[in-house]
Amino acid sequence: MLGSRVAIYNFGIHVAAYDAPEIEGFRLREPLNFEAARCAAGFVARSGYDGEPGPPSWGKQVFPRFLSGSGHETGPSSLSLWEDIESLMAFSYGGVHAEALRGARNWNLPQRWPPFVLWWVDPGHRPEWKEAVKRFEYLHDNGPSPYAFNFKQPFAANGDVAVIDRALVKQKAQINEAAQRELLTRLKSLGV
Incomplete structure (x- = not known):
């Protein structure tokens, strides 16, 4: 559908409390990741979190059933909108975010x-956390479909199987790299 946006919701569970020393690397990188997304090619918007500085929360934040029994009340998660799959892929696997992904196994429990x-989200629709969690659990339970999918089995906004334009991903990654130079320099100075 013309003007549709791709939504992404991610979720994990930290190995310790958010303010614990074991999570310091994640905590220090989080604002850099938000800034890298904001200046990335194809970024539209992201939800904030109730009671925290930044953009407003898109509804009440809820978590998938996988959090139950973990001993945690919350888990690292984000919800954002992008112009297309290629923009999202270029951001996710390049620059500041890619570096954070490499450290994720140190900060998060193994995922099941x-x-x-x-x-895909219709033009003008802003997804809420509860919608994101519903689709997340659906993907886990049923596998990829036009309703809920991943990069390995993507779908177009019209429901057809999609083919990711790898040349476009590379082009957008180069744009992002230039926009993230200062952030990458700051990232190298973190030391954790």
Whole structure:
């Protein structure tokens, strides 16, 4: 559908409390990741979190059933909108975010669920956390479909199987790299 946006929701569970020393690397990178997304090619918007500085929350934040029994009340998660799959892929696997992904195994418990879910959003619709969690659990339970999918089995906004334009991903990654130079320099100085 013309003007549709791709939504992404991701979720994990930290190995310790958010303010614990074991999570310091994640905590220090989080604002850099948000800034890298904001200046990335194809980024539209992201939900914030109730009671925290930044954009408003898209509804009440809820979590997937996988959090139950973990001993945690919350888990690292984000919800955002992108112009297309290629923009999202270029951001996810390049620059600041890619570096954070490499450290994720140190900060998060091993997952028995998908790391994220993608779906198309009609023009003007802003998904809420409860919608994101519903699609996330659906992907886990049923596998990829036009309702909830991933990069390995993507779908177009019209429901057809999609083919990711790898040349476009590379082009957008180069744009992002230039926009993230200062952030990458700051990232190298973190030391954790």
